[in-house]
Amino acid sequence: MRDFIYEDGWGAFVVLLFFHIPFLIFFCRIVYKKAFVNTGPSGTAPEKYPKIEIMWISTVAVLFILVNVLSVVYMPPVSTAALTKSGTPFQEVDITAKSWYYDMSSREVEVGVPVKFSAKSGDTVHGFSVYHPDGRIVFTMMLMPGMESPTTLVHTFEEPGEYKVRCLEYCGIVHHAMQDLLVVR
Ligand SMILES: [Cu+2]
The missing domain is CATH 2.60.40.420 (Cupredoxins -  blue copper proteins)
Structure with missing residues (x-):
């Protein structure tokens, strides 16, 4: 297990993702809640936006994971x-x-x-x-x-x-x- 984490970039990558999960959940929750806040005089309908926000966050998350997975082979230990x-x-x-x-x-x-x-x-x-x-x-x-x-x-x-x-x-x-x-x- 120790070898997997320290000597292989994949282990480090999995650990990194694991530590990101609580922040990601917290972040998504804030964005979701903010989406329903009264936007005031701008007159926009906030209930229209959660879908776009979720799509945007998913795109960023997928890109983040893809870039990491594809580039991990260039890490010297890997x-x-x-x-x-x-x-x-x-x-x-x-x-x-x-x-x-x-x-x-x-x-x-x-x-x-x-x-x-x-x-x-x-x-x-x-x-x-x-x-x-x-x-x-x-x-x-x-x-x-x-x-x-x-x-x-x-x-x-x-x-x-x-x-x-x-x-x-x-x-x-x-x-x-x-x-x-x-x-x-
Ligand atoms: Cu020197």
């Missing part, structure tokens, strides 16, 4: 779990970030093959951010100290090149120099 279960071959890079350098199991990866980055921090909060050779940021990870399991992220590089790695979480006096290089071949 995509990592999906990759491990799918049997697709992937590369692994283990990282330990320390003040002010990275211990990396590999600094070379292959283009077109998914890479599973598993990163931990050995002391304080650090970042692991990968930059495309043209300067664009590809992804960033925030690494908290004292975590039992590493932070994971799956990324497939589409273009070869030298990708800069930088820390984007302020971690002390030499934070600006905390850099590394990842070569994609």
